[in-house]
Amino acid sequence: MAHQTVGVYSETAPGERRVALVPAAVRSILDLGLAVVVEAGAGREAWFPDTAYTRAGATLVPRAEVFDAADILIGVRPPNIAATHRFRAGQALICLLQPLYVPDLIRRWAGQGLTMIAADLMPPTRGRAGPMDFLGAQERVAGYQAVLTAADTFGRCLSEPAPGGGTGRPARVLVVGRGPAGHQAAATACRLGASVHVCEAHPRSCAYITASVRGSDIVIVTAEIPGRPPxxxxxxxxxxxxxxxxxxxxxxxSVFGRAVELAQAGVTRVVEPGVTVVGDDNLASKTPTGASKAYATSIAALLTTLVRGGRLSIDRTDPTQAEVVVTHHRDVLNDTVWRRILDEISLAGVP
Incomplete structure (x- = not known):
């Protein structure tokens, strides 16, 4: 039986600079008995040239050929593809799918026989980060970048130099959220010399957060809840x-919600009395090389569990696959996603 092909497409979402597979991870995919095709220029925004992919053993092809030739499509975000495009029955897609937000898309692509695997539904590992910790790895990059972005916007150094040497009062940084992004943001701000306080991102903490905001110079809010508005x-x-x-x-x-009342997705604005409010759920893409390396490591680890004898093997009884495989053989396997689809059908009156 012929082995299958993995196809890497370029990201087209505004501001998205990551790539799903980096040259250093190509070998691990080839070792699974899979061929690898990469859309020409797919890694350019993350500083991975086409030549690095060909040296690693991948084949460069035009975008249309990626979608035609690949048995397993991998990306960071769902592909932006014409509504008239029809996937080949049996093709698979692995990406940060956010399936609860796109029920119409899930329904349409499932009807075409596309197997959809939502990497963002991979449950976090307990304790230390594991190789398939997709969201955790990206959130850590985002937490790091959040501090750099805030520091660049702030009017002074986080550790203010004092006349005659030494330092003055450090900037007070409040980090809301104790997840991977929050921990990384706090660690990064500490390294830059700030005085850092971390609190829980939960509605029951709102009174405490409000009191803490008053005395802070920088507030970084990391309250991401997969599949639900924050x-x-x-x-x-x-x-x-x-x-x-x-x-x-x-x-x-983002377009799905916000944790800061005055924040807007992709917008930086100044509000009274002169506070800069930044809304950005795509911070990992501002550090595209590191974020892409982390994502590719997770993709390679996931494929190791999904591929047998050079072919994708879906096992509905496998606990890991049960978490991430959303559709297969035109069936929607994830109960939560299926209920969301039914709700959308009911609201729209679609048969």
């Missing part, structure tokens, strides 16, 4: 108690 944790009223020149950064602000 709770609003920082109110407009609390932001207006901050000093002019302060910064509030919401790493969850």
């Amino acid at each position: 709770p609003v944790l920082v109110s407009a009223r609390s932001i207006r108690t901050m000093r002019p020149g302060s910064v509030v950064l919401d790493t969850t602000a």
Whole structure:
């Protein structure tokens, strides 16, 4: 039986600079008995040239050929592809699918026989990060970048040099969220000399967060909840108690919701009394080389569990696969996604 081909497509979402597979990870895919084709230029924004992929053993092809030739498509985000495109029955797609937000897309592609594997549904590992910790790895990069973005926006150094040597009062940084992004943000801010406080990202902590915002120079909110809009944790009223020149950064602000009341997805704006509010849920893409390496490591580890004898092997009884395989053989396997589809059908009156 012929072995299958993995296809890597270029990301086309605005501001997305990551690539799903880096040259260093190609060998591990080839060792599984799979061929690898890469869309020409797919790694350019993350500083991985086409020549690096060909040296690693991949074949460069045009975009259309990636979707035609690949048995297993891999990306960071779902591919932006014409509604008239039909996937080949039996093809598979692995990406950060966010299936609860795109029920119409899931329904349409499932009807074409596309097996969809949502890497973002991979449950976090207990304790130390594991090789398939897709979201955790990206959140750590985002937490690091969040501090750099906030520091670049802030009006002074996080560890202010004092006249005659030494340092003055360090900037006060409040990190809301104790997940991977929050921990990395706190560690990065500490290394830059800030005075850092971390609190839980939960509605029951809102009173404490409000009191802490008042005395902070920088507030970084990391309250991502996969598949659900984040709770609003920082109110407009609390932001207006901050000093002019302060910064509030919401790493969850997207078209699906926000954790900071005044944040807007992809927007940086100044509100009274002179506080800069940044909304950006795509911070990992601002560090595309490191984020892509981490993502590719997770992809290679996942494929190791999914591929047998050079072919994708879906086992509905496998606990790991049960978490991430959303559709297979035109069936929607994830109960939560199926209920969301049914809700959308009911609201739209679609048969």
